[in-house]
Amino acid sequence: MEIQSETARCFSLVFLSLVNLPISLVILCISTLRNLISSSFKMPHDGTQDGCSRRTVLVTGVGMAKGLTLARAFYLSRHQVIGADFEDHFIPCSGRFSKSLSRFYKLPRLDSPGYTRKYIDRLMQIIKDNEIDLWVSCSGVASAMEDAQAKEEVEFRTLCKCIQFDVATTSMLHEKHNFMRACSERRLPVPETHEVASKDEILKILSYSALQYPDRKYILKPVGMDDVNRGDMTLLPLPSKAATVEHVSRLFVSSSTPWILQQFIPGGEEYCTHALVVHGKLRCFVACPSAELLMHYTPLPQDDMLWQDMRDFTMKFLERSSNAGNMTGHMSFDFMVDSAVGKGNEIGSKTLYPIECNPRAHTAVVLFAQQGPEMRDMVRAYISAIEGPGDASSDGKILNGQNPGSEKLLVMPPNNTVSRYWIGHDIVSLLVHPTLRLIAGSVDFMDIFNSSFIFLEHLFAWEDGSFQAWDPLPAFVLYHIYWPLTILAAWWQGHRWSRINVSTTKIFAC
Known part of the structure; x- marks a missing residue:
């Protein structure tokens, strides 16, 4: 029965992709034609207008929404973008089809013999062949330590700078027990x-x-x-x-x-952050409500006390680190809020506790994918890593209305940021699953109405985290090539899974 159930689930998802293929083809054709006809439809390029030098940037992890978001942002600021990612079982990475990439490279498989050496050598070759100025690591949890080793070798052997922590810092943040110990040493509250x-x-x-x-x-x-x-x-x-x-x-x-x-922290309030750290300074920051499988991103307002406290926690962690000046990379915290009165970092009757840190880019960075000065400021913050710690604000620009001469060079999403969702996930979770449960008699029509209303709200008021009208092909490939082939490959190999994360292209084994 389990094998039959797994087969039914697999082929029903593939069938769902086929059913929606005509609609996606229409959207793809309309977007492509509109881009060809009207050049004004595209977002403006701003890098050269700001007097910034054009750089060559390598972004790894472009198959995930976070890597694709950053690649597009660099492209829109007139930087040359090289993309790289893993491609298992000859299934094409959706990000390789982005208009933002001038070139794409396939990285060695994670399970290949001698993977670490092959991975680092491949990155080194890409960086040397393309004269890369900046490597922005957006790889996943599986290659965290390999990315850290690569960073040390890349910066030692080339002039390329890396948005990636070194081995010691990555190990401290990546391993949960080391991270908790580090928080305690910095006199920060921990469970x-x-x-x-x-x-x-x-x-x-x-x-x-x-x-x-x-x-x-x-x-x-x-x-x-x-x-x-x-x-x-x-x-x-x-x-x-x-x-x-x-x-x-x-x-x-x-x-x-x-x-x-x-x-265990009671209360059920969970939050996550995405932060860019350059030379020990917090340069970009966003916080939003979280969940165990987060597929909807809505930023907390900057006047929210929880947002301010998570920002302060991140800044204190950096300020109290002895090697802060050498820290450049992504730092993404997960927090739980205890609604009970207690000691620690209190906000009214709430206590904020860090439960985990991911030393890599968080998908919440998609909240920066919106036309305006904030995206340009974010790109400048990344590019500042190429310069020394004392030159981080040498471009002389105002970031989010702040004077770079001050200590507050913090870039945040705009106040009118549109929330993000992934339509492939919502179709299944808000339409298909409730309908099946209605047939099974476990929910009523009101539940179907509520979930359908939420789906329509997301469809018309939110934005898909992978789709951009000026760059429509990656989302099309993601939903109609990458995921159908990945699901079929898992079925063929007998791999059982419980969930999939559309945004990070991760399958959770069971």
């Missing part, structure tokens, strides 16, 4: 966190906590990449000791595969 290497250790900590803090709950998370267990939000301890022991006994915990036992 109680333990790195555990055995089941007995887990049970001992839970037993001790039950005596000291009877109401406190914990969640267990694997340290490494583990799609099967990363979504498990079981609160421990369970109502009975026997149930707790049984749950823990099913997990594979050892010194070679440690886990994190972390205090």
Whole structure:
């Protein structure tokens, strides 16, 4: 039955792509014709008008929305953009078809023998052949440490600068237990966190906590990449000791595969941030509500106290880092807000806790993909990494209305930023799934009406995170070539999965 169910799900999604293909073809043709007829339809190029030198920029991860967003932003500012990404099973990366790229390169597969060396050598060759001035790393979690190693070698052997932290910083931010330790060392509030290497250790900590803090709950998370267990939000301890022991006994915990036992933050308010750090200074920042699988992005307003506190947390983390001047890269925090009164970084009756840091670009950067000075300022902030720490504001421009002579060189999305969604995700989650549940009798017509209304709101008032009318081909390839072929390849190879993230092109195994 499971095999039949997996097959039905696979081919129903492929069929859904085929059903919507005529509509997508019409949109693609109209956009292409309009671009050919009216050059004024395209966003204006602003880089040369601002007196900035034209640079050659390498963006890796252009198959994901975040990498594509940044590649387009550099292109619109008249910089030459080279793209690179992984392409498994001969399935084309959707970003390679973007108008913003002058060239695209395929990177070595993650599971190939000697991958790290091949990956770094490939990046080095691309950088040398194209005389790259700036490498903007937008790769995923799987290559975090390889990107860090590549950064050190690239900057040592070439003149290219990298938007990527070094190995020590990446390891500190990427590994959850190291990140929590770093926050504590910087006197920043953190939830109680333990790195555990055995089941007995887990049970001992839970037993001790039950005596000291009877109401406190914990969640267990694997340290490494583990799609099967990363979504498990079981609160421990369970109502009975026997149930707790049984749950823990099913997990594979050892010194070679440690886990994190972390205090659960009640309240359910989760937020994420995207930050660009250049020479230890916070240059770009956006914060928005988050979720375990985030597919809708709406920025928090800059006068929101939570937004201000997350910004301040990021700045304090940098200011209290001994090597801040050498830190250039992306820093994306995940936060939980405890609505209970407590000690720490309080906002009224709320306490803000960091639960994770991703030392890479966050998909929330799509909120910068809007015509206006903020996009140009964002590009200038990235380009400033090419210059020394003392020259970061040498272009003499106003950023978000701020004088670069001041300490506040912070670029943020405009106040009228349009929220982002992905139509491929919404069609399934807001139309198909509710309809199937209605047929099964688990929901009523009011639920269908509500989800349909949300879908229409997104369709007419929001923007797709991958589609741009002046650059329509990547979204077309994403929904009608990349995902159908990827889903079929997973089915053919017998890989079981629970969810897919349309924006990051990630399949979660189960």
